[in-house]
Amino acid sequence: xxxxxxxxxxxxxxxxxxxxxxxxxxxxxxxxxxxxxxxxxxxxxxxxxxxxxxxxxxxxxxxxxxxxxxxxxxxxxxxxxxxxxxxxx
Numbered sequence: 001x002x003x004x005x006x007x008x009x010x011x012x013x014x015x016x017x018x019x020x021x022x023x024x025x026x027x028x029x030x031x032x033x034x035x036x037x038x039x040x041x042x043x044x045x046x047x048x049x050x051x052x053x054x055x056x057x058x059x060x061x062x063x064x065x066x067x068x069x070x071x072x073x074x075x076x077x078x079x080x081x082x083x084x085x086x087x088x089x
Contacts, residue, residue, distance in 0.1 A: 013040070013046065013048065013061045014048045014059035017040045018038060018039045018040075019037075020038060020045070021036070021037040022037075029053070032053070033049070034049070035048075036048040046063060047061070047064065048061055048062070049062060
């Protein structure tokens with residue numbers, strides 16, 4: 001795969017495909033994270049993680065297995081927070 005294809009393929013997948021499901025999460029200072037389950041023209045599903053803030057846009061395409069790894073990491077951090085962070089008095 002050439003440099004041009006490597007650079008633009010994830011961007012193309014972020015804007016094409018059929019949107020199956022979307023969750024937008026406002027996090028801070030005008031930043032919104034968006035998780036999008038998409039399906040390409042061949043029926044293959046993938047996830048797009050997008051970030052939007054102050055006119056800046058970032059897109060990351062994840063295979064389903066990569067997204068599962070990401071979700072596991074989120075669950076591990078969540079468990080660590082529950083075990084280590086005490087609520088304020």
